[in-house]
Amino acid sequence: MKGTLAMHRSPRCTATSKRTRLACQAPAVTGWTVCRFHGAGGGGPKGKRNGAYRHGLNTAEAMAGRRALAALLRRIREGDKVNEAWGGKSTETRLGGRNGGRKVMKKKIVNNIK
Numbered sequence: 177m178k179g180t181l182a183m184h185r186s187p188r189c190t191a192t193s194k195r196t197r198l199a200c201q202a203p204a205v206t207g208w209t210v211c212r213f214h215g216a217g218g219g220g221p222k223g224k225r226n227g228a229y230r231h232g233l234n235t236a237e238a239m240a241g242r243r244a245l246a247a248l249l250r251r252i253r254e255g256d257k258v259n260e261a262w263g264g265k266s267t268e269t270r271l272g273g274r275n276g277g278r279k280v281m282k283k284k285i286v287n288n289i290k
């Protein structure tokens with residue numbers, strides 16, 4: 177009977193076969209989502225242990241830092257888009273300008289000269 181042994185119930189490879197276009201179905205390597213044929217355990221050593229390491233500009237850590245900074249800058253720029261939605265007015269104008277949204281009382285000109 178199929179699927180009764182522990183080895184048959186083990187997690188399967190998530191890769192798709194290039195030949196059949198179907199799911200691989202081979203058992204996934206422990207700690208991986210793919211089988212030994214589909215890249216499990218692959219890849220070079222990280223950081224300075226990798227032979228292509230030069231100065232650390234392109235390490236996963238450095239790239240994650242740059243991504244975080246770019247996302248932060250994007251959020252700041254999105255803030256400008258909020259201003260544009262309000263007719264390109266500055267935050268000060270939007271919130272009432274110099275008068276803070278209060279109605280300004282006009283001085284009554286009294287002509288006392290007769």
Ligand SMILES: [Zn+2]
Pocket residue numbers: 189190191200201202210211212213214
């Ligand atoms: Zn596979």
